[in-house]
Amino acid sequence: MHASASAVNPGALRSRLAQAGLRATRQRLVILESLLTLPGHPTAEQVHRHVVGHSPSISLGTVYKALDSFVAAGLTRRVASAEGASRRYDADCTEHHHLFCTDTQEIIDYCDPQLDELIRQFFAARELEGFQPRSFSLHVVGTRGMK
Amino acid sequence: MHASASAVNPGALRSRLAQAGLRATRQRLVILESLLTLPGHPTAEQVHRHVVGHSPSISLGTVYKALDSFVAAGLTRRVASAEGASRRYDADCTEHHHLFCTDTQEIIDYCDPQLDELIRQFFAARELEGFQPRSFSLHVVGTRGMK
DNA sequence: CCTTTACTGATAATCATTCCTACCTAGTGA
């Protein structure tokens, strides 16, 4: 009973979908599991490639539709990216930030409660005229490698 | 002699391109001017629509290539966006942030040197393992309207 | 078990972006 196993066991996936008001179809279970399993921020294409290992009959269109429904239900979010043509998805909906490496085109998750707090306090103090902030996401562009 | 006029006068545009090492063609001058003139963060399509007003013969492909060359030369940057299919461009290369309104789907520029400083100092102190940050861009999601 | 209705698979259609090729022109130096 590892924590890592529990996130992707069938029961947990089912209840996630149920909570979101989505039918727990075989396809969605496999797609959601792939999204949680795959490292980084996969494209629909990458999810599909992974998914056809389990269930070869799942079509790319179904992957797109499933991902859309996950996003609409708040299970998943789309990751903003300026570089690269295709959209990327992120199963992790907790607040976190992204490091984008211009050398490798990699997007690395960056989680830092202190940073969150810093930003939240900044905006609480600042009182933007006519804008009510709800969530923050910092995009850091840079390169991997020693300082 | 407004400051706003000087940014889009032919001479200024020419020297911008020259500094970037790009030839100052008629097409690029018009495209760069449109990019500076258009509000928000236009797509290539939107720039093209604006540009054909002046010079109807400029093709969409030329707009794409000009924008690519501007980005490569650092005159322009691509704006990260999770929503919407097409890429957006921003003529303003100074560091700034974006407020995204979930009601109106609007992207509002937000410039704040104090915030920049806060983030820069945070990362200077933090010393990310194996990542060298170069620039920061904060994406704030929220809604317009009174607090 | 039956019904309802949302979901799926296959394919076509659409939209954004890039590629290709022949022509053109800005910048350079004689």
Added chain:
DNA sequence: TCACTAGGTAGGAATGATTATCAGTAAAGG
């Protein structure tokens, strides 16, 4: 000023990503 040439342009075809359509299928609830 003139001609040279590397780089830029127009236009259309090609590619890639995403969405729409629709007949068939299978979850969820009674």
